[in-house]
Amino acid sequence: MNKELNVKPIVSDKPYSVTIEMRPLWRICLILICVSVVSGDKKYLSSKKVNILVWMLIRKNRWQEYEDYLLNRSENIPLVSIDTATFKAVEFSIAKGFLSLENDKIFVTDTGEELFSLLVENNIMDEEVCFLKQLGKKLSDNKVKGLTGGIK
Numbered sequence: 001m002n003k004e005l006n007v008k009p010i011v012s013d014k015p016y017s018v019t020i021e022m023r024p025l026w027r028i029c030l031i032l033i034c035v036s037v038v039s040g041d042k043k044y045l046s047s048k049k050v051n052i053l054v055w056m057l058i059r060k061n062r063w064q065e066y067e068d069y070l071l072n073r074s075e076n077i078p079l080v081s082i083d084t085a086t087f088k089a090v091e092f093s094i095a096k097g098f099l100s101l102e103n104d105k106i107f108v109t110d111t112g113e114e115l116f117s118l119l120v121e122n123n124i125m126d127e128e129v130c131f132l133k134q135l136g137k138k139l140s141d142n143k144v145k146g147l148t149g150g151i152k
Contacts, residue, residue, distance in 0.1 A: 021058055028093045034057070043108045044108070052139060054083065
């Protein structure tokens with residue numbers, strides 16, 4: 001029973017939705033708030049720390065678990081992984097002039113500070129900013145080593 005089927009591919013220009021987690025502008029804003037809120041006056045963070053903070057921010061349903069770990073209420077190390085979408089967002093941010101990268105440190109530029117100010121003035125990402133203000137500085141270098149298995 002060898003039937004030949006004629007298959008015609010259909011190409012549609014119908015838009016499809018992209019989840020918020022994969023939208024570059026959303027990630028760029030997460031990166032900006034991480035560096036701006038957690039770094040204080042120095043205006044930079046290590047790229048590894050930024051990746052971990054963005055990973056945590058995206059997973060609101062696990063914020064309690066991250067809080068327990070960062071405040072030493074739990075010895076269970078939460079899962080944190082490398083997220084290539086964050087690295088792509090860093091590249092876009094550099095290309096657009098929001099960030100710069102030197103010696104594995106992500107710096108906020110003047111343009112990035114303007115965007116951060118817009119986010120704050122318009123109450124955008126308030127929950128994420130609150131989470132970072134409460135717990136961001138608790139992500140010490142020792143905690144980063146714990147989360148990454150000692151990899152620097």
